[in-house]
Structures are given as C-alpha cells and as structure tokens.
Amino acid sequence: MNQGGWSCPHDTEGACDIIKKECDPGDRGCVLYRKVKFSDVNLPSNEAFEQRMKRKMKKLQEELCRDK
C-alpha cells in the first residue's frame, strides 16, 4: 500500500515481502504492528499498541518511584 506521504520499504507493488501477502498496515507481522495506533479501531495493532504503552508507563512509574 502506498498512499499519502509514506511508503513502506517492504511494499513491492502492493505485496508485503514480510507477511508474504497483500500489504495490510497494522496487521500482525507488519513493521507498524504494536508501534502505531490506527484510526480503524478494529486493527489488531491498536490493542497491542495500548498494551505496549501501558507496560512502558508502568516501567517509567516504577523507575520514578525508585529514584525518589
């Protein structure tokens, strides 16, 4: 998929060379999975992103408490 101002280096004419099927940004296996929150709430990346952010915040809070 090549729409807008970003193009993925793994996209070869609409096919993803990682997941070996049609490019589907945010799907499991995609480089954006877990790293990006998409406007489509049904994409699996969104829940994974939220979980990652929760873990990151928890770790930061623990570090802050430890440094006090």
Ligand code: SF4
């Ligand atoms: S599925 Fe993700 S990694 Fe694969 S080509 Fe599309 S944007 Fe790139």
